[in-house]
Amino acid sequence: MTEINTALTDNIGRRNRTNVRFRYLVIAGAVITVIPIFLIVGSLAIKGFRQINLAFFTQPAPDTFQAMMAASTGDIIPGGIANGLTGSLLMVFLASLFAIPPGLMTGIYIYENSSQKYARFIRSLAEILQGVPSIILGIIAYIWIVKNITKGYSALAGSVSLAIMMLPLIIRSTEETMRMIPVSIREAAFALGTPYYKMIYKILIPVSFSGLATGVLLALSRILGETAPLMLTALGSPAISFDITKPVSAVPLLIWDFYNDPNMVSLVWSASLFLMVFVLSMNLLARSVASKHKYI
Amino acid sequence: MNNTSQNDNVLEIKDLSIAYEPGKYAVNGVTASVKRNSITAIMGPSGCGKSTLLRAINRMHELYPDIQTKGDILLDGQSIFSMSVIELRRKVGMVFQRPNPFPNMTIYENVVAGFSLNDIRMKKSRRDEIVENALRNVTLWDEVKESLYRKGTFLSGGQQQRLCVARAIAFNPEVLLLDEPTSALDPIATLKIEDLLGELKKKYTMVLVTHNMSQAARISDDSMFMYLGELVESGRTGTLFTTPKDPRTEAYLTGKFG
Numbered sequence: 314m315t316e317i318n319t320a321l322t323d324n325i326g327r328r329n330r331t332n333v334r335f336r337y338l339v340i341a342g343a344v345i346t347v348i349p350i351f352l353i354v355g356s357l358a359i360k361g362f363r364q365i366n367l368a369f370f371t372q373p374a375p376d377t378f379q380a381m382m383a384a385s386t387g388d389i390i391p392g393g394i395a396n397g398l399t400g401s402l403l404m405v406f407l408a409s410l411f412a413i414p415p416g417l418m419t420g421i422y423i424y425e426n427s428s429q430k431y432a433r434f435i436r437s438l439a440e441i442l443q444g445v446p447s448i449i450l451g452i453i454a455y456i457w458i459v460k461n462i463t464k465g466y467s468a469l470a471g472s473v474s475l476a477i478m479m480l481p482l483i484i485r486s487t488e489e490t491m492r493m494i495p496v497s498i499r500e501a502a503f504a505l506g507t508p509y510y511k512m513i514y515k516i517l518i519p520v521s522f523s524g525l526a527t528g529v530l531l532a533l534s535r536i537l538g539e540t541a542p543l544m545l546t547a548l549g550s551p552a553i554s555f556d557i558t559k560p561v562s563a564v565p566l567l568i569w570d571f572y573n574d575p576n577m578v579s580l581v582w583s584a585s586l587f588l589m590v591f592v593l594s595m596n597l598l599a600r601s602v603a604s605k606h607k608y609i
Numbered sequence: 610m611n612n613t614s615q616n617d618n619v620l621e622i623k624d625l626s627i628a629y630e631p632g633k634y635a636v637n638g639v640t641a642s643v644k645r646n647s648i649t650a651i652m653g654p655s656g657c658g659k660s661t662l663l664r665a666i667n668r669m670h671e672l673y674p675d676i677q678t679k680g681d682i683l684l685d686g687q688s689i690f691s692m693s694v695i696e697l698r699r700k701v702g703m704v705f706q707r708p709n710p711f712p713n714m715t716i717y718e719n720v721v722a723g724f725s726l727n728d729i730r731m732k733k734s735r736r737d738e739i740v741e742n743a744l745r746n747v748t749l750w751d752e753v754k755e756s757l758y759r760k761g762t763f764l765s766g767g768q769q770q771r772l773c774v775a776r777a778i779a780f781n782p783e784v785l786l787l788d789e790p791t792s793a794l795d796p797i798a799t800l801k802i803e804d805l806l807g808e809l810k811k812k813y814t815m816v817l818v819t820h821n822m823s824q825a826a827r828i829s830d831d832s833m834f835m836y837l838g839e840l841v842e843s844g845r846t847g848t849l850f851t852t853p854k855d856p857r858t859e860a861y862l863t864g865k866f867g
């Protein structure tokens with residue numbers, strides 16, 4: 314007995330040292346992960362800040378000649394990303410319209426019928442869809458919409474490819490959120506004679522609102538930066554356009570264009586800075602919504 | 610509707626059997642009745658089928674398609690299976706083991722949830738009246754009248770449970786089903802609920818599942834004792850406690866099992 318006790322006390326010193334070492338290891342790991350993030354944001358801010366002004370948001374991208382003139386005199390490049398901004402907003406709006414309602418409904422359906430074969434099949438489908446590379450979704454939207462419906466590159470095609478990307482994200486986050494609602498809440502609603510559909514939209518959806526909204530916002534922030542599928546669908550456009558049957562630009566498409574034009578390099582930084590800040594605030598918004606309307 | 614059932618028995622359970630899995634009966638051939646304006650306690654060891662029996666009375670089992678029910682239950686002489694489930698649940702309210710106010714609703718909204726969830730519209734003044742009455746009936750009014758518009762989940766466990774009773778009686782049901790409503794509460798909150806049930810007896814008929822024999826003895830008029838899915842014995846609570854007919858009842862009451 315005493316031997317065990319001394320062995321234990323002997324060990325305490327060693328265990329404490331291991332503890333301390335491990336803690337430093339964890340801190341070091343955290344620092345190493347965080348450094349690149351600061352470097353990215355820092356260099357974007359330093360290089361991109363100069364270009365951000367009112368015109369950056371209100372004017373479409375400059376043509377290469379304007380940019381060349383500015384670059385040669387060292388002025389800031391005229392024009393901005395308004396065509397990309399409006400295109401992105403248009404497509405994200407349409408994609409949300411296409412993806413959010415069916416995504417929520419499918420998620421609820423899978424949750425409600427989780428023991429049924431068909432529901433399980435849909436869930437695996439969503440899982441697979443989530444793993445499909447986005448460029449392939451672009452090709453699918455190209456074949457469906459660009460070839461057959463709008464007969465040319467279009468905002469509609471871009472929206473469809475983004476919607477297909479959002480769909481599995483929303484389905485899965487919805488299902489997982491619903492899973493967290495205690496059965497007793499559902500039963501309480503049923504015990505009051507609540508019809509099924511009303512239980513869903515007056516109890517399940519409001520109770521899990523924060524989880525649902527978080528899922529949607531994260532899906533939005535995910536598609537906001539998506540570039541590859543848009544190259545095959547929305548193509549890009551130098552002008553501001555709200556015609557869904559015509560090509561439109563998008564912020565990530567503009568970044569790609571700027572990158573390919575040696576005269577517009579500084580716009581790459583500012584557009585990237587903007588996109589990053591936008592997506593980041595979306596994530597922060599998701600967090601604050603999640604904590605504010607948390608019931609479960 | 611015949612006269613005796615109209616006056617005496619609100620509920621008549623006839624040869625009721627319920628199976629969660631085919632062939633395995635959690636409730637087996639139960640025949641019993643519940644008198645108007647009384648408290649009937651259902652007792653028995655854990656797993657004997659008390660909750661299963663209780664949940665049959667408002668057809669809660671229909672939420673789970675695998676559950677099989679045989680036999681019949683009459684409410685005021687009419688089979689509950691011939692009523693619309695919404696009508697039935699308006700007449701038969703339920704209070705659960707754990708307080709479960711709707712977390713997205715305020716105290717006020719919780720009390721009138723039965724109306725709003727069924728699209729029953731009414732004037733604000735009428736709603737206010739229902740809320741105040743229901744909360745007064747469960748002796749919660751004075752505690753919450755200043756915070757009607759706060760979420761119901763901010764209340765203490767005992768207050769939440771009284772809120773759940775208020776939610777059930779706001780609908781003015783005939784029968785109130787209570788599944789161990791005090792098992793998650795401390796002794797003082799338990800006493801409050803018990804007093805409340807004694808008071809509510811004037812207006813409603815109650816069926817109370819309880820683990821707690823002294824609770825059954827304190828507040829119930831009639832008792833049923835269940836064992837392994839069967840109704841072993843039922844009768845006036847006083848009689849059943851003092852002179853049980855079945856040896857299993859006696860064994861349970863003397864603490865030999867359960």
Ligand SMILES: Nc1ncnc2c1ncn2[C@@H]1O[C@H](COP(=O)(O)OP(=O)(O)OP(=O)(O)O)[C@@H](O)[C@H]1O
Nearest residue numbers: 629630635653654655656657658659660661662820
């Ligand atoms: N959802 C379910 N699926 C399968 N079997 C179940 C289910 N619910 C209950 N049972 C079984 O049915 C029997 C009766 O359960 P019930 O919940 O009615 O017991 P109880 O008397 O209320 O017990 P307790 O006092 O512990 O609440 C038990 O054997 C239990 O294992």
Ligand SMILES: [Mg+2]
Nearest residue numbers: 659660661788
């Ligand atoms: Mg039970």
